[in-house]
Amino acid sequence: TQxxxxxxxxxxxQEGENLTVYCNSSSVFSSLQWYRQEPGEGxxxxxxxxxxxxxKKLKRLTFQFGDARKDSSLHITAAQPGDTGLYLxxxxxxxxxxxxxxxxxxxKP
Amino acid sequence: NAGVTQTPKFQVLxxxxxxxxxxxxxxxxxxxxxxxxxxxxGLRLIYYSASEGTTDKGEVPNGYNVSRLNKREFSLRxxxxxxxxxxxxxxxxxxxxxxxxxxxxxxxxxx
Numbered sequence: 001t002q003x004x005x006x007x008x009x010x011x012x013x014q015e016g017e018n019l020t021v022y023c024n025s026s027s028v029f030s031s032l033q034w035y036r037q038e039p040g041e042g043x044x045x046x047x048x049x050x051x052x053x054x055x056k057k058l059k060r061l062t063f064q065f066g067d068a069r070k071d072s073s074l075h076i077t078a079a080q081p082g083d084t085g086l087y088l089x090x091x092x093x094x095x096x097x098x099x100x101x102x103x104x105x106x107x108k109p
Numbered sequence: 110n111a112g113v114t115q116t117p118k119f120q121v122l123x124x125x126x127x128x129x130x131x132x133x134x135x136x137x138x139x140x141x142x143x144x145x146x147x148x149x150x151g152l153r154l155i156y157y158s159a160s161e162g163t164t165d166k167g168e169v170p171n172g173y174n175v176s177r178l179n180k181r182e183f184s185l186r187x188x189x190x191x192x193x194x195x196x197x198x199x200x201x202x203x204x205x206x207x208x209x210x211x212x213x214x215x216x217x218x219x220x
Contacts, residue, residue: 002153003168030206031206041214042199042214043209045209086149092205092206095140097142097154099154
């Protein structure tokens with residue numbers, strides 16, 4: 001089992017639908033990050049959440065950090081085909097930087 | 110604008126062969142990491158280095174060794190490659206609590 005568990009693992013939806021991806025752990029993090037990865041590329045940072053309960057918005061993407069700083073969620077409103085990719089949460093524990101198990105999103109036109 | 114440079118991009122090895130993956134960053138980051146990524150999965154931490162001269166195991170260190178040659182360079186060595194090590198390998202660097210920057214990855218196939 002990985003330190004950061006994401007759900008769902010796969011998601012295939014139609015353009016215009018909403019979706020939520022979850023990232024859960026039993027460990028407390030000082031911050032959590034969300035990355036998006038395209039095929040053949042390394043992950044690219046979307047956002048960093050630092051404060052428990054924090055909500056950050058990036059256009060149609062809304063990120064939330066749990067009050068206890070053990071979990072986070074990513075909500076996408078009105079998904080577009082350009083949102084297709086692998087979404088990864090990540091966080092540090094004693095200098096070790098861990099990634100979640102990943103959520104592969106496919107948005108069909 | 111180099112960021113993190115990783116070589117080689119592709120490699121095919123026979124079972125039992127050895128090889129070293131090279132990684133260099135020009136952002137003056139203290140922390141460097143090696144990950145492996147299997148198809149459709151997240152990244153699993155192999156080894157990391159919090160600063161020059163220090164290294165430590167991650168989630169899946171068996172079959173690998175690392176060297177932090179200096180602040181810029183962090184190499185990953187496979188002493189005796191096995192088919193289970195077929196994967197895409199990523200090197201990354203970061204400062205504490207900031208964004209991680211990645212190399213372009215090495216696609217390794219062990220036959």
